[in-house]
Amino acid sequence: QVHLVESGGGLVKPGGSLRLSCAASGFRFSDYYMSWIRQAPGKGLEWVSFISTSSSYTNYAESVTGRFTISRDDAKNSLYLQLDSLRVEDTAVYYCVRASREVDYWGQGSLVTVSS
Amino acid sequence: DVVMTQSPLSLPVTLGQPASISCRSSQSLVYSDGNTYLNWFQQRPGQSPRRLLYKVSHRDSGVPDRFTGSGSGTDFTLKIIRVEAEDVGVYYCMQGTHWPYTFGQGTKLEIK
Numbered sequence: 001q002v003h004l005v006e007s008g009g010g011l012v013k014p015g016g017s018l019r020l021s022c023a024a025s026g027f028r029f030s031d032y033y034m035s036w037i038r039q040a041p042g043k044g045l046e047w048v049s050f051i052s053t054s055s056s057y058t059n060y061a062e063s064v065t066g067r068f069t070i071s072r073d074d075a076k077n078s079l080y081l082q083l084d085s086l087r088v089e090d091t092a093v094y095y096c097v098r099a100s101r102e103v104d105y106w107g108q109g110s111l112v113t114v115s116s
Numbered sequence: 117d118v119v120m121t122q123s124p125l126s127l128p129v130t131l132g133q134p135a136s137i138s139c140r141s142s143q144s145l146v147y148s149d150g151n152t153y154l155n156w157f158q159q160r161p162g163q164s165p166r167r168l169l170y171k172v173s174h175r176d177s178g179v180p181d182r183f184t185g186s187g188s189g190t191d192f193t194l195k196i197i198r199v200e201a202e203d204v205g206v207y208y209c210m211q212g213t214h215w216p217y218t219f220g221q222g223t224k225l226e227i228k
Binding site: 044045046047059061062095100101102103104105106107108109 | 165
């Protein structure tokens with residue numbers, strides 16, 4: 001059974017940083033692209049980033065390019081998202097999801113709140 | 117970016133009656149490999165999204181067969197043959213053909 005469990009969210013001031021982690025289980029992690037998708041409170045879904053197998057390729061939404069960095073550790077079955085230079089508008093639940101263009105499984109989400 | 121436009125945004129439905137959600141894209145969603153990467157997700161209140169359909173019409177394991185997807189090019193539809201109480205939530209279409217992948221605004225289905 002596929003499980004994706006996010007951690008690392010919390011309250012941070014504008015300009016601050018956070019690192020989100022996602023622990024994956026129930027499937028061969030190294031075989032899959034992985035992604036982060038976010039949802040602002042009461043709003044819709046926005047793609048943030050994806051990373052290919054072997055970390056050979058990454059892509060980012062324009063709104064986070066240069067501020068967020070996606071990475072993975074296949075030995076630890078883990079996905080990460082480094083969030084730097086955070087803005088109030090980055091406040092959202094961040095979901096770890098399996099795959100990219102055919103995203104299927106989602107984690108429960110980790111809330112990031114950016115506020116002074 | 118490809119804009120995904122859903123309608124209606126609010127969908128009150130009587131139990132046992134059908135429901136239909138339209139999703140239109142600003143560009144064709146046919147990818148260079150010949151596939152059309154159009155997914156449908158259901159988000160029940162307080163839960164993470166769950167994929168219902170992928171590549172327009174392929175139903176995920178465990179998804180009731182009352183959910184069907186159709187369409188091509190830029191025009192897609194999610195249909196629920198007979199709405200049940202557990203179908204309450206927000207439905208999103210998502211395109212995975214052009215980066216950045218994008219979602220529709222969401223359609224909130226409620227029981228009348």
